[in-house]
Amino acid sequence: MKSFMNARASVVTDALDGMLAASGGRLVRLDAYPDIRVVLRADWDRSRVALISGGGAGHEPAHAGFVGEGLLTAAVSGEVFTSPTVDAVLSAIIAVTGEAGCLLIVKNYTGDRLNFGLAAEKARALGLKIEVVIVGDDISIDNAPQPRGIAGTLLVHKLAGAAAAAGLPLAAVKARADDAATHVRSLGLSLTSCAMPGVEREERIAPNEVELGLGIHGERGSRVIEFAEADHLVAQVAAPLLERLSPADRIVLVVNSLGGTPPIEMSIVMAAVARTELAAHVEMVIGPAEMMTSLDMRGFSLTALVLDEERRAGLLAPSESAAWLSAVRFVQPHTISAPELHDAPSISPSDDPAVRRLLAAATALLKQTGPELDALDAKVGDGDAGSTFAKIADAIAAQVDRLPLGDQAALMTALGHILSRIGGGSSGVLLAIFFMAAGAGLKQDPSFPSALRAGLKRMQDYGGARRGDRTMIDALEPAIDELVAGGGLREAARAARQGADKTRSMIKARAGRSSYVPSASLSGVPDPGAEAVARVLERLSAVSG
Numbered sequence: 001m002k003s004f005m006n007a008r009a010s011v012v013t014d015a016l017d018g019m020l021a022a023s024g025g026r027l028v029r030l031d032a033y034p035d036i037r038v039v040l041r042a043d044w045d046r047s048r049v050a051l052i053s054g055g056g057a058g059h060e061p062a063h064a065g066f067v068g069e070g071l072l073t074a075a076v077s078g079e080v081f082t083s084p085t086v087d088a089v090l091s092a093i094i095a096v097t098g099e100a101g102c103l104l105i106v107k108n109y110t111g112d113r114l115n116f117g118l119a120a121e122k123a124r125a126l127g128l129k130i131e132v133v134i135v136g137d138d139i140s141i142d143n144a145p146q147p148r149g150i151a152g153t154l155l156v157h158k159l160a161g162a163a164a165a166a167g168l169p170l171a172a173v174k175a176r177a178d179d180a181a182t183h184v185r186s187l188g189l190s191l192t193s194c195a196m197p198g199v200e201r202e203e204r205i206a207p208n209e210v211e212l213g214l215g216i217h218g219e220r221g222s223r224v225i226e227f228a229e230a231d232h233l234v235a236q237v238a239a240p241l242l243e244r245l246s247p248a249d250r251i252v253l254v255v256n257s258l259g260g261t262p263p264i265e266m267s268i269v270m271a272a273v274a275r276t277e278l279a280a281h282v283e284m285v286i287g288p289a290e291m292m293t294s295l296d297m298r299g300f301s302l303t304a305l306v307l308d309e310e311r312r313a314g315l316l317a318p319s320e321s322a323a324w325l326s327a328v329r330f331v332q333p334h335t336i337s338a339p340e341l342h343d344a345p346s347i348s349p350s351d352d353p354a355v356r357r358l359l360a361a362a363t364a365l366l367k368q369t370g371p372e373l374d375a376l377d378a379k380v381g382d383g384d385a386g387s388t389f390a391k392i393a394d395a396i397a398a399q400v401d402r403l404p405l406g407d408q409a410a411l412m413t414a415l416g417h418i419l420s421r422i423g424g425g426s427s428g429v430l431l432a433i434f435f436m437a438a439g440a441g442l443k444q445d446p447s448f449p450s451a452l453r454a455g456l457k458r459m460q461d462y463g464g465a466r467r468g469d470r471t472m473i474d475a476l477e478p479a480i481d482e483l484v485a486g487g488g489l490r491e492a493a494r495a496a497r498q499g500a501d502k503t504r505s506m507i508k509a510r511a512g513r514s515s516y517v518p519s520a521s522l523s524g525v526p527d528p529g530a531e532a533v534a535r536v537l538e539r540l541s542a543v544s545g
Contacts, residue, residue, distance in 0.1 A: 003197045011197050012037060012057040012077055019064055023322060027067055030091055037084065038092040039064040040074035046098025049164040049173045050074070053105040053157060054089070055112050056081040058194075059216055061323035062292045066154065070319025071161040072105075080196060080295070081217045083111030089119035093128065101129030101170035103177060105156055107149025108136035109217075129170055133160070133177040137186040137303065139240055140213025140222040150216050151256045151292035152184035152303045155315075158324070162317035176314065183306045185244055187213060189237050190258055190299025191227070194218045197295075212236060216258070216294045230265075234272035234302075241304045242278045252284040252315055252327050254303035259293035261300055269300050274332055283307060284315065284327040291323065347414050350406035354544075359400060361543040362536050363393035369535060377528040385528035388428055395422045408448060412439030412455075426463070427472065427529055434459040449483035456480055467499075470506040472529030475499040479537055489544050493537035500534035503527040 005011050013034050020027050020039065030038040044050070054063045054076030063075035074092045078084035093102055102123070106116045113134060120130045137152025138144075160177035168176075189212050195201035204220070205211055210233060211221030225236060245251065255273060257266050266288035273279060284307075292301070305311065315327045366389040373386030395418050396403075404410035416436030419428055438455030445451060456477060465471040467478070478495035487495075503526045 001195055001198060001200045005197050008198050010034075012079055015057065015060065016064060016077060019322065027064070027322075030095060032091065035085070036088045036091045037077040038074055038088060038095065039067055039077070040092065040096055041067055041069075044073055044096055046096065047100065048098075048167060049100045049170050050093075050096040050098070050102040051105060051157065051160055051164055051173075052076065052089070052092050052096065052102060053107075053153065054078075054084055054092075054116075055107055055109070056083060056217070058196075058295045059292050061290065062154065065323030066157050066321050068319065068321030068324070070165045070317060071157050071321050071324055073102075073164075083109065083115045086115050086118045086122070089116050090122050093119060093123045093130065094126070097123070097128050097130075099129075101131065103160060103164070103170065103173050104130065104132045105153065105160060105177060106132060106134050107153050108134050108146055109148065110146075112149075131170055131174040133174060133181055135181045135184070137181070137184045138213070138215070139185050139187050139244065148215050150186045150188065150303075151254055151301050152181075152186040152305070154291055154324075155184050155252070155254065155303065155305050156180045158319065159311060159314040161319060162314035165317065165319070176310070180305065180311065180314075183311070184303060185241055185305075186254075186301055186303040187237050187240055188216075188221075188256075188258060188299055188301030189233060190214050190221070190294075190297050192260065192298040194259065194295040194297040210299075214258075214294070214297070214299065216292060218294060218297070230268050231272045231275060234269055235276050237300075237302050238273060238276040238278040241302060242276075242281070245278075245281055245304070245306070249281055250283040250307045251281050251304045252286065252307060252311075253278075253282045253330070254291065254301075254305075255285065255287035255289075256292055256301045256303065257288060257290040258297040258299040258301060259290060260296035260298035263288075266300065271333065273302070278302075278304075279330075279332070282330040284312075285330040286325050286327050289325055291325070347402070347404050347410060349402050350404045352405040355405045355411070356400065357543060358540050359396065359403075359405070361539050363397040365536060365539045366390055366393035366532065367397075369532070373528045373532055376525060376531060379525050381528065385427065385532065389532050391422060392419060392428060392431070395419075409439050409442035409451075412436070412442060412451070414439075430459050430463050430472075433462055449480065452480045453484055468506070470503050470527050470530075472527065472533050474503050474506075474527060475530035475533035475537075479533070489537065489541040493534070493541040496530075496534040496537045500526050500530040503530050 027039050028042045030036050050073040052074045056078045058080040066072050067075050073096045076084040076088050076092045104116050106112050120132050123130045135149040135153045135156050136147035138148040138150050156177050159180040163173045163176040191210050193202050208227050209224050210227050212225050213222030255270050270288045370386035370390030377383050377385035403414050412435045416432045419432035434455040437458035438451045441451035441454035465473050475496040478499045479492040482491040482495045
């Protein structure tokens, strides 16, 4: 598997150095690479209680991304998904611990407990004041004797960090951390496993399944459930968190990406959360964002911390680090009134059975061929041509009973307004211009072919494309030429097909997204817009007889 790396042995050290380079000088590291990987605050003066956390790499931005004022003092990293060594942890302790002492915040994994624990014992033997808090926030396995520490650990960092920043003594800082660890719960879900840098992904999760309750090291989930729409999957994660709340509980919710989920899908997850019963308990939200990841795992986790006045104050206390996101007030999505657009003409519906039949045939074809046109567009553009045409077809079909089917000029104008509202993208807007200009042309000249030519000219004026530029013009213009010359739909469809087929051999596009695609990728692939025009005209020709 291709990865951005120099060598597997240097993945972690290179990644940490990259974080330091982007820190503005706020972070430094101990000079014992590669055996000791410790990132710490450059301005630390040891006057307050120090906070140290860490674990294996692969969870970025955790843990070094949370080193900063009001959060961690230092973060210790091991290799990917491997606990840091005892000496690495001990080096961090010695580097940042003063008279006030140090708190170690440890995720509940055997390797972390042992290595951080032995380092704590060694530090105590050196006369340093050390306390340890173990975080086990994962609720995926009922009554688990050793629940794992996952994204909830970050809230422990925050509440302990606020206490330390306020100058509280070590015992009080530990008490705040213990309190947070006691009241935080997390659960994750993923569509895929993760891939180690430079290693092929283990495709253990079937396409029609997802895993619920995964750990952050690629471990299998506690159970496999059927893949479904986002609302259903998010509800499967929210429900166990809700079961652990009392009716009066108010929570802060962390919506965390496990690394490979695109931001747009994380926003969909957030919207789905807002539709669950859990939302009634959410007072503040953090995210959605990548905070505690599992390399490129395509999943998310939800973390709930029950709030009281002390925890609420700790969450809202000032803090600063590369990755921490402030908690914000949770609100249900709401809208304000959109301004009325008065440019649409007043339309009186009318009917023409022949026109209705042609519109029905065209819209049905575009909806049917949407996936195929998307696949073509994926080879030469951005992969959405078919979806755009299908969306246009849906909108026209939904409004067909309100259209002036018996008035060609009014119909062209009405179609243009529909496309201008919902078309989106270049093709939708260009077609809106085409229809509106054609409608205006019909008011001046009752010749339908001449009106179509006027629409085409206006489309070219704004879009800039000409025949031969590898766009829908290559099918549309020859079809209109046939109609102007006196031909019928059959001749127009034949001309459009010939034009669309010619785009297969056009290896240089001069307009549209294809103009950015290498010539080798264009060869043999028809332009999706031209193909759509040809198919629609072929269908209209067949329907009209």
